[in-house]
Amino acid sequence: MIPHREIAPAKLNLALHVRGKRPDGRHDIETVFAFCVDGDRLSGEAADTLSLEVKGPFAGELGPSESNLVIRAAEALRDAAGVKQGAALVLDKRLPVASGLGGGSADAAAALRLLTSMWTIDPSHAQAVAPQLGSDVPACLLSLPARGEGAGDQLSPVDLSDLSGAAVLLVNPRVPLSTAEVFAGWDGEDRGPLTDWRHGRNDLEQAAIRQAPLVTTVLAWLSAQRGASFVRMSGSGATCFALFENDAQRDQSATAVPREWWHLATSLR
Incomplete structure (x- = not known):
């Protein structure tokens, strides 16, 4: 039997404005999401029960499989759709954990897409479940350019067709950052609305x-690279990225990334 497969694309925030704190403890933000063609990979086969095997270069940085957001997404979808089937899922963890790339959210969203197909259920169930799993999960479920408002889960389409296929280099200094702790460290100043992500x-x-x-250091290094036209930190960090004028300049910079840092040379969807 051929397993079902899904990419969990790396998420980038081209801009992220924090506008205030919400009564529920989360924050009101305005952001523009973009997605890479590469990321974690999820596969699944029919089974009587739900199970998850995690492998890949960053598997060791995740906690027990039973607490993984992929399993939580699968259980929530099964309950919402009234499904009795299971699935044997395998997550190939290729993105750093706690890195601002939406890895856990992207993995959960990939599980929702994969199981919607495997269990042949209405996609509306996945759309209903996604916001319960995390603020970034609805955007990752879509995995297309979008503007996020509210806690980031109120989405509207954004035309980034001019960026489709754009060369991008992701660099992480191998320092995990807690999203909650970074948000807690925000200084509370509203610096104004997001109009143009480039500015x-x-x-x-x-x-x-x-x-x-x-x-x-990472931002400065990326800014100094030949052909880097736009440099920013993604999400709550610590991953930073640069858009390049062409693949050759991106690849040349990729070869020069300090050995102790993680990097990924990829393109935007």
């Missing part, structure tokens, strides 16, 4: 730098 900012950058000063 926007990431309001979590300074909070991330206080916890991981190497973010400053």
Whole structure:
């Protein structure tokens, strides 16, 4: 039997403005999501029960499989759709954990897409379950350019067709950052709405730098690369990225990334 397969694309925040704190403890944000062609990979086969095997270069950084967001997504979808089937899932963890790339959210969203297909159920069940799993999961379920408002889960389409296929280099100094702790470190100042992502900012950058000063070094290194046309930190960090004028310039920079840092040379969807 051929297993079902899904990519969990790396998520980038081209800009992220924090506008205030919500009564539920989360934050009101305005962001523009973009997605890479590469990321974690999920496969699944029919089974009587739900199970998850995690492998790949960053498997060791995840907790027990039973607490993984992939299993939580699968259980929530099964309950919402009234499904009795199971699935044997395998997650190939290729993105760093707690890195601002939406890895756990992207994995959960990939599980929702994969199981919707495997169990032949209405996609509306996945759409209903996604917000319960995390603020980024609805955007990752879509995995297409979108503007996120509210806690990031109120989505509207954004035309980024001019960026489709754009060369991008992701760099992480191998420092995990807690999203909750970085948001807690936000200084509380509303610096204004997000209108044009190119002239926007990431309001979590300074909070991330206080916890991981190497973010400053990574941003400076990327900015110095030939052909880097746009450089920013993604999400709550510590991954930073640069858009390049062409693949050759991206690849040349990729070969020069310091050995102790993680990197991924990829393209935007």
